[in-house]
Amino acid sequence: MKKYFQFDELGTNFKTETIAGITTFLAMAYILFVNPATLGEAGMDKGAVFTATALAAAIGTLIMGLVAKYPVVLAPGMGLNAFFTYTVVIGLGIPWETALSGVLVSGIILVLLTLTKIREKIIDAIPGNLKLAVGAGIGLFIAFVGLQSAGIVVNNDATLVGIGDLTSPTVLLAIFGLIISVILLTSGIKAGIFYGMIISVIVGMIFGLIPLPAGISGIVGEVPSLAPTFGQALANLGNIFTIDMLVVILTFMFVDFFDTAGTLVAVASQAGIMKDGKLPRAGRALVSDSSGTVVGAILGTSSTTSYVESTAGVGVGGKSGFTAVVAAGCFLLALFFSPLLSIVTAEVTAPALIIVGVLMASQLKNVEWDRFEVAVPAFFTVLMMPLTYSIATGIAVGFIFYPITMLVKGKAKEVHPIMYALAVIFILYFIFLG
Numbered sequence: 001m002k003k004y005f006q007f008d009e010l011g012t013n014f015k016t017e018t019i020a021g022i023t024t025f026l027a028m029a030y031i032l033f034v035n036p037a038t039l040g041e042a043g044m045d046k047g048a049v050f051t052a053t054a055l056a057a058a059i060g061t062l063i064m065g066l067v068a069k070y071p072v073v074l075a076p077g078m079g080l081n082a083f084f085t086y087t088v089v090i091g092l093g094i095p096w097e098t099a100l101s102g103v104l105v106s107g108i109i110l111v112l113l114t115l116t117k118i119r120e121k122i123i124d125a126i127p128g129n130l131k132l133a134v135g136a137g138i139g140l141f142i143a144f145v146g147l148q149s150a151g152i153v154v155n156n157d158a159t160l161v162g163i164g165d166l167t168s169p170t171v172l173l174a175i176f177g178l179i180i181s182v183i184l185l186t187s188g189i190k191a192g193i194f195y196g197m198i199i200s201v202i203v204g205m206i207f208g209l210i211p212l213p214a215g216i217s218g219i220v221g222e223v224p225s226l227a228p229t230f231g232q233a234l235a236n237l238g239n240i241f242t243i244d245m246l247v248v249i250l251t252f253m254f255v256d257f258f259d260t261a262g263t264l265v266a267v268a269s270q271a272g273i274m275k276d277g278k279l280p281r282a283g284r285a286l287v288s289d290s291s292g293t294v295v296g297a298i299l300g301t302s303s304t305t306s307y308v309e310s311t312a313g314v315g316v317g318g319k320s321g322f323t324a325v326v327a328a329g330c331f332l333l334a335l336f337f338s339p340l341l342s343i344v345t346a347e348v349t350a351p352a353l354i355i356v357g358v359l360m361a362s363q364l365k366n367v368e369w370d371r372f373e374v375a376v377p378a379f380f381t382v383l384m385m386p387l388t389y390s391i392a393t394g395i396a397v398g399f400i401f402y403p404i405t406m407l408v409k410g411k412a413k414e415v416h417p418i419m420y421a422l423a424v425i426f427i428l429y430f431i432f433l434g
């Protein structure tokens, strides 16, 4: 095993890798509760989504650890679960079953694009600044969703948004959870989000905002049935042939594509496994990521993706695929803790959304802001995602601005032909569908 995971070459060992795997798991365990809460709003069965989330995370992560041998942990992403629920199901009125078929198709296309090496070519064609901006913009979008679900940001008819009722007990509980998580993370406790949630639940129970669990059966229990969601993605494939679904599938693909590219580079650089500025075994890592999406869609969850929180485990020394294998084991164990779903409410999960926003937005530091021709498309990509409540719109606006500013700056040759093609596609998208 030591040899398979190249412990000696990487300068790591069994104990460090195990601690790293547990650390990353704890840093992202919130998704077990946040994902059912978010997809539940789309009408999906929360128990089934819980099981699908844990299994998709475990299977995707196991493939990443064993095949690509990266210390990267996967789970259903918070950018795309919000897009799935709020834009696709609630906004466009598409049934969740059909939306799951869209996730499945996006995953299959991504696997095919990777196997044919087209995916790596497109990743190379997109300027680094825009890849960073997409990741950061998704972060802002997630944080905005979190602020709303906490009741901290609310509708205002004059200004569109405003501050919520800060005397409401549930809003106060969310603010308390946010502050506690921030304090823990700032003190260097990697699982700060997770511990913050536990503390909020306890405080919520003390103040009567959250029901007490009924003994041990309120904590540990049977694995919830997958029956309500399993296979729906396959059964509804016939419903995806509409223009709306075409745009939805392209968005799922695009977002997963950029998010994964940015996250893999960020985690691999931190782990010191980049070679000559490139990802070793890039194809394997990308296929592992997309396979997670395919498996997850069949089980019953929105797109599975590589998590920025993997940096938590890498921060404590994780370097090999064994870190991922340990985290995958933790997700399997977590399957037995579904009764906790009823006590992890929106006020408890909202801080997680807001803090993941901070983690993802940190990529902004690497954007070349002093180059105006780059700053403009990067800025619009980031800003338009929360303001239009659409990740796709953010990507589209940024990608339309990029060739324009570069052309005017006399740098037309630096823009890859794929980028011109994408700009035209996005302009057509706004004309005909916007």
Ligand SMILES: Nc1nc2[nH]cnc2c(=O)[nH]1
Binding pocket: 076, 077, 078, 079, 080, 259, 260, 263, 305, 306, 307, 308, 309, 356
């Ligand atoms: N990269 C990434 N990390 C996450 N952590 C939680 N959600 C996400 C996501 O959608 N993408």
